[in-house]
Amino acid sequence: MAFGALRQLLRRLPLFRREEGQATFEFVLILPFFILFLLLLVDLGIMMYEYVSVSNAVREGARYGAVNCGDGTCSAPEIAQRVVDRSGGILSNMGEVTVGWPDGSDRGDSVVVKVTHPYHFLFFPASIDVVSCADMRLEQTDKGTGLPSGSGCG
Secondary structure (H helix, E strand, C coil), X not given: CHHXXXXXXXXXXXXXXXXXXXXXXXXXXXXXXXXXXXXXXXHHHHHHHHHHHHHHHHHHHHXXXXXXXXXXXXXXXHHHHHHHHCCCCCCCCHHHEEEECCCCCCCCCEEEEEEEEEEECCCCCCEEEEEEEEEEECCCCCCCCCXXXXXXXX
């Protein structure tokens, strides 16, 4: 009963009846979560842009290898450089690119291009690997010394 009486007494005082700052207080409570959500949304958008660009570059490199590597004049560094050139400036070195011919160098065998690129979040202290892999078939038999073996997309 004492708590109820105290409550009734406080309600009679003009200071405790006012509610003008309630909306502002609620806004201040929600604002950090809203800003955090917006920053996360921007970061995920940039990460998706990098993923799409890297995937397109990997597909371009695999296609280049499938069409042009059947005559024995093509090499893994040449395909890796093609991937870096087609990445729109996202890939800076060929060390992130892996090129291989897991089945050999006959017509119909695979040429596999894989990229593992670390994405460092702009607003958060974390990173995640953006991984893309493409597997295409050689369109002609290798007439040169043969292509090196490698691993597939698995």
